[in-house]
Amino acid sequence: MKQTDFQGELGRLHAASFGWALWCCDHRREEAEEVLQTAYLKAMEGSAKFHENSSLRTWFFGVIRHTARERRRRRWVRDQVFGRWFVRQPAPVHPPDPEAAASGSESSRALLKALSGLPARQREVLHLIFYQDLTVEEASRILNISLGTARTHFARGKDQLRKLLAKREGKHGGK
Amino acid sequence: MAGNDNSEDRDVRDDDLRRRFAELRLEEEARASEFVLPAPSWAGHGRRWSARKLVAGAVCLVAITTAVWLRLVSHRPAREPGTAVASLTEWRSPTDFLLETPGQELLRTVPAIGVWQNYTNAPGAGQKPAQKHPRVRKQVLP
Numbered sequence: 001m002k003q004t005d006f007q008g009e010l011g012r013l014h015a016a017s018f019g020w021a022l023w024c025c026d027h028r029r030e031e032a033e034e035v036l037q038t039a040y041l042k043a044m045e046g047s048a049k050f051h052e053n054s055s056l057r058t059w060f061f062g063v064i065r066h067t068a069r070e071r072r073r074r075r076w077v078r079d080q081v082f083g084r085w086f087v088r089q090p091a092p093v094h095p096p097d098p099e100a101a102a103s104g105s106e107s108s109r110a111l112l113k114a115l116s117g118l119p120a121r122q123r124e125v126l127h128l129i130f131y132q133d134l135t136v137e138e139a140s141r142i143l144n145i146s147l148g149t150a151r152t153h154f155a156r157g158k159d160q161l162r163k164l165l166a167k168r169e170g171k172h173g174g175k
Numbered sequence: 176m177a178g179n180d181n182s183e184d185r186d187v188r189d190d191d192l193r194r195r196f197a198e199l200r201l202e203e204e205a206r207a208s209e210f211v212l213p214a215p216s217w218a219g220h221g222r223r224w225s226a227r228k229l230v231a232g233a234v235c236l237v238a239i240t241t242a243v244w245l246r247l248v249s250h251r252p253a254r255e256p257g258t259a260v261a262s263l264t265e266w267r268s269p270t271d272f273l274l275e276t277p278g279q280e281l282l283r284t285v286p287a288i289g290v291w292q293n294y295t296n297a298p299g300a301g302q303k304p305a306q307k308h309p310r311v312r313k314q315v316l317p
Contacts, residue, residue: 130196
């Protein structure tokens with residue numbers, strides 16, 4: 001793929017990539033932007049190479065996810081090693097903070113709140129399939145898990161999410 | 176029949192989730208920042224940064240090696256000043272005298288023919304023994 005085509009494709013994917021970066025960073029916007037820029041840098045420098053074994057989106061989403069995890073790991077190590085000498089940063093909140101993140105509609109807030117009650121892997125699978133319109137197979141490639149595992153997470157995640165949404169709506173309806 | 180109803184019900188419920196996610200996506204995409212690829216200077220910065228990391232790593236490695244070496248040297252047992260180390264060939268065991276047995280010269284020397292040597296400390300051992308038999312002069316037969 002030519003460099004200009006490659007950049008154009010990345011540009012077309014930008015909004016979706018930003019959405020995925022947001023999810024990988026638990027909806028912390030600044031962190032998501034940094035992760036996305038680092039992922040672009042990796043793609044441009046060639047430290048992450050696209051071998052055209054999968055679609056560009058599958059590959060680039062994998063890069064974003066890897067970058068976010070790398071960043072989180074580094075922060076954890078830095079806090080563990082140097083935390084006693086420097087002022088400790090506030091620890092990251094692992095489940096997304098929906099109230100802060102969603103300044104949107106009531107439906108979106110409810111969805112984010114319900115998603116925050118799910119395990120991370122189920123959240124990621126649901127996001128990739130419902131939010132990004134990917135197939136289960138593509139999601140499994142991005143998350144580097146087997147197809148069967150992805151299907152299991154997808155099915156369990158849906159059931160759990162429905163229950164949480166119903167519970168939340170019932171509670172709000174009852175008020 | 177019931178299975179079909181169940182799968183249709185599932186699809187409808189999936190559609191509901193899809194709709195909710197699509198709504199969320201629209202809201203989040205509206206808030207997305209502009210697409211800006213890192214400039215070449217950024218890339219150069221990245222390379223410089225990795226070179227710096229390499230240099231810092233090398234310096235750390237040298238520092239750690241030096242520290243370990245110094246620690247090992249400082250923990251080596253100190254020799255008293257003025258104490259000469261005996262050479263291996265000169266060294267003798269403190270109980271070496273126990274191996275000194277009487278008559279050990281017999282094992283070390285080759286006796287000379289016609290010369291009486293005193294190998295023992297027995298009284299009169301150093302004297303030449305008395306001739307028991309008179310010497311017979313040899314005569315040339317006709």
